[in-house]
Amino acid sequence: MKITRKDFLRLSGLSLLAAGCKQAVQSVTQPASAARIASTRPVRWGMVIDLSKCREKDGCSACVHACNAAHNVPQIANRAHEVKWIWTEPYATVFPSAQTGYAPQTVAQTMVPLLCNHCADPPCTRVCPTQATWKREDGIVMMDWHRCIGCRYCVAACPYGSRSFNWEDPRPSIASINPDFPTRTKGVVEKCNFCEERLTRGLKPACVDACPQRVFTFGNLADPNSEPRQMLRARFAVEREPELGTGPSVFYLV
Amino acid sequence: MLMLDKALKGSRRYWTWLLCLLCIIAAGFCFYLRQLDQGLGITGLSRDVSWGLYIAQFTFFVGVAASAVMVVLPYYLHREKHFARVTILGEFLAIAAVIMCILFIFVDLGQPARVLNIILYPSPRSLMFWDMISLSGYLLLNAVIAFVTLRAEREETLAPRWIKPLAILSIPWAISIHTVTAFLYSGLAGRSFWLTAILAPRFLASAFSSGPALLILICLALRRLTAYDVGKDAIRKLAIIMTYAMAINVFFVLVEVFTVFYAAIPEHTVHFEYLYLLGDGHNLAPWMWVSAVFAIAALAILFTPAWRRTQLPFACILVFSSLWLEKGLGLIVGGFVPSPLGAIARYAPTLPEWSIVAGIWSVGAFLITVFLKIVLSVREEVES
Amino acid sequence: MRAAHMQMLIQWREDVVRYGDRRFVAFNGKVYEKSLTRTCLGCHSKQQFCDRCHAYSGVSGPYCWNCHSDPQSLARSTTRSTP
Numbered sequence: 001m002k003i004t005r006k007d008f009l010r011l012s013g014l015s016l017l018a019a020g021c022k023q024a025v026q027s028v029t030q031p032a033s034a035a036r037i038a039s040t041r042p043v044r045w046g047m048v049i050d051l052s053k054c055r056e057k058d059g060c061s062a063c064v065h066a067c068n069a070a071h072n073v074p075q076i077a078n079r080a081h082e083v084k085w086i087w088t089e090p091y092a093t094v095f096p097s098a099q100t101g102y103a104p105q106t107v108a109q110t111m112v113p114l115l116c117n118h119c120a121d122p123p124c125t126r127v128c129p130t131q132a133t134w135k136r137e138d139g140i141v142m143m144d145w146h147r148c149i150g151c152r153y154c155v156a157a158c159p160y161g162s163r164s165f166n167w168e169d170p171r172p173s174i175a176s177i178n179p180d181f182p183t184r185t186k187g188v189v190e191k192c193n194f195c196e197e198r199l200t201r202g203l204k205p206a207c208v209d210a211c212p213q214r215v216f217t218f219g220n221l222a223d224p225n226s227e228p229r230q231m232l233r234a235r236f237a238v239e240r241e242p243e244l245g246t247g248p249s250v251f252y253l254v
Numbered sequence: 255m256l257m258l259d260k261a262l263k264g265s266r267r268y269w270t271w272l273l274c275l276l277c278i279i280a281a282g283f284c285f286y287l288r289q290l291d292q293g294l295g296i297t298g299l300s301r302d303v304s305w306g307l308y309i310a311q312f313t314f315f316v317g318v319a320a321s322a323v324m325v326v327l328p329y330y331l332h333r334e335k336h337f338a339r340v341t342i343l344g345e346f347l348a349i350a351a352v353i354m355c356i357l358f359i360f361v362d363l364g365q366p367a368r369v370l371n372i373i374l375y376p377s378p379r380s381l382m383f384w385d386m387i388s389l390s391g392y393l394l395l396n397a398v399i400a401f402v403t404l405r406a407e408r409e410e411t412l413a414p415r416w417i418k419p420l421a422i423l424s425i426p427w428a429i430s431i432h433t434v435t436a437f438l439y440s441g442l443a444g445r446s447f448w449l450t451a452i453l454a455p456r457f458l459a460s461a462f463s464s465g466p467a468l469l470i471l472i473c474l475a476l477r478r479l480t481a482y483d484v485g486k487d488a489i490r491k492l493a494i495i496m497t498y499a500m501a502i503n504v505f506f507v508l509v510e511v512f513t514v515f516y517a518a519i520p521e522h523t524v525h526f527e528y529l530y531l532l533g534d535g536h537n538l539a540p541w542m543w544v545s546a547v548f549a550i551a552a553l554a555i556l557f558t559p560a561w562r563r564t565q566l567p568f569a570c571i572l573v574f575s576s577l578w579l580e581k582g583l584g585l586i587v588g589g590f591v592p593s594p595l596g597a598i599a600r601y602a603p604t605l606p607e608w609s610i611v612a613g614i615w616s617v618g619a620f621l622i623t624v625f626l627k628i629v630l631s632v633r634e635e636v637e638s
Numbered sequence: 639m640r641a642a643h644m645q646m647l648i649q650w651r652e653d654v655v656r657y658g659d660r661r662f663v664a665f666n667g668k669v670y671e672k673s674l675t676r677t678c679l680g681c682h683s684k685q686q687f688c689d690r691c692h693a694y695s696g697v698s699g700p701y702c703w704n705c706h707s708d709p710q711s712l713a714r715s716t717t718r719s720t721p
Binding site (some may be wrong): 078080081082083089093094096097114123126127128129130131132147148149150151152153155156157158159160161164165166167168169185186187188189241244245246 | 292293294295299301302304305359362363364365366368369371372374375377379380382383386399438441442443444445520521547565590592593595596599
């Protein structure tokens with residue numbers, strides 16, 4: 001069958017266009033919201049943090065110490081270069097738009113543990129040019145320190161300030177290296193990993209186990225009978241910056 | 255093909271200039287070796303302000319690179335004859351600027367040896383992936399167009415017919431490189447200073463003013479230092495382009511200021527307050543006001559025809575400096591301060607940082623000097 | 639092992655970090671955990687096993703030891719520092 005070049009090009013061009021249109025129509029008619037993505041998976045690790053039980057004001061930082069020890073998180077003297085996976089900030093800083101101005105000072109000053117929220121639709125994984133950070137099937141936002149090129153785009157993208165970059169070699173700032181977990185080198189980004197190396201051995205995250213007040217409740221958000229789900233049914237919980245649509249997996253009971 | 259032999263014959267002034275640039279490059283390189291050894295902590299960057307001078311310079315010079323379209327478009331698409339002697343300068347400026355951009359990104363990486371991971375593990379959802387594609391493509395495009403047309407000139411033949419479609423392609427491509435760079439910032443939900451649709455138009459407007467400003471200064475320098483004159487009409491037209499683009503850019507900034515302060519959403523206003531309210535911890539504010547004053551002064555000169563003719567070099571310097579401060583410093587740091595948790599972090603580039611930046615600027619200056627030497631030598635040879 | 643250890647380590651690295659797959663079933667059915675520090679160095683000494691060849695040949699394991707620890711040398715350094 002003889003076909004002219006012009007006709008061939010026209011035909012293939014139209015076919016490509018049609019294929020492209022089908023894709024476009026599909027993506028427009030079925031927007032994938034964070035909640036829809038999250039609800040289809042069998043496991044979605046999540047955490048509920050009960051602020052009413054936290055005794056940080058009495059000087060307790062067991063969660064921070066446990067995480068730092070388990071993961072060789074360096075304690076860097078220069079605050080500008082600090083690396084933190086879990087830390088605390090005052091309530092007024094964490095939930096600025098929730099401040100009425102009429103609550104007692106004690107509420108505004110309550111310290112809130114902050115960590116990576118392992119969002120359902122993370123902005124950080126979207127922007128990583130090498131997929132050195134990605135979202136696993138079980139919901140954990142992982143870091144691959146072998147692949148990270150240290151461009152810090154994920155740090156810019158995270159709305160919560162959860163990520164830290166290694167501005168210097170961390171090893172000199174680690175008091176005692178835990179050989180069970182690697183340290184990192186200068187030039188890569190790191191953050192809380194929901195203790196995935198402990199989860200794989202059937203353990204709970206280090207902060208959850210270390211807290212003397214049982215502030216942290218960790219479990220599978222996809223299982224309606226899990227501990228966190230029960231708590232979320234029983235009490236009103238807030239997320240950080242919900243209007244951004246990131247779908248955090250960390251909830252706070254005030 | 256590259257006609258580099260043309261760059262090897264020059265006056266004492268030429269070689270002295272190149273030598274000075276090489277010294278600055280060497281100093282920058284030494285500091286970069288220190289950065290490779292000790293980490294990016296030797297810069298003024300911090301956990302809260304994780305992008306600074308390097309990325310800001312990348313952003314600014316992508317604009318300069320894109321501005322080549324302001325000479326290519328009139329010349330190739332609208333047969334603007336007056337740009338005959340300046341178009342190739344614009345293209346070579348674009349090549350030097352893109353190489354500077356690539357270097358700025360490279361020195362900003364924490365693990366530069368792994369940079370090829372971007373190609374090995376393509377991530378089409380990441381704007382940085384598209385930025386790499388568009389920048390590399392633009393570099394290739396301009397390099398081919400510039401060298402092929404120059405080579406044809408030297409052989410005193412017409413450029414091959416396929417050059418014209420490539421030149422036409424470089425027009426939307428130039429727009430795309432700067433739009434993609436703007437999208438890098440404007441797609442981040444967590445950074446309310448950048449989360450504005452007008453960021454891409456603002457980038458283009460400031461690119462099309464800072465680029466021609468630099469190009470005019472280069473042309474005036476060439477007229478002073480060599481026998482090469484692009485012609486009064488080319489300079490006049492470039493000045494008009496720069497005027498309109500600068501006016502549009504200032505308008506866009508004012509539009510942003512209105513939206514932010516009239517709607518008065520604290521999350522949005524805090525960044526402008528950090529950048530423009532003089533006060534405690536706002537170490538960038540004086541510089542942003544300098545930028546604003548320069549912009550107004552530049553527009554005053556450019557809108558007055560008599561002054562636009564006589565004070566053009568001064569106006570160009572004002573335009574370039576104003577936009578460098580606004581885009582090459584304020585825009586990036588302003589996005590990070592205050593941090594998501596409200597902290598006002600102080601960012602001041604360190605000596606190593608400035609030295610590495612100066613080194614890369616010098617690489618750009620070196621390249622443009624060598625390129626222009628080749629162009630001038632070829633044109634001299636042809637005209638004789 | 640000498641010829642193929644790097645391929646194996648890279649494969650294990652991919653499996654563990656990117657796929658969360660830590661189980662390795664050997665040819666004889668024995669199950670190991672894919673871990674440089676715990677499995678390989680759990681028994682073998684880094685000096686004997688790695689450094690002996692790598693230090694001599696100058697092929698420095700690119701950057702493994704920048705992050706991963708050798709439990710035996712860590713234990714040695716802490717016992718030395720105890721008064």
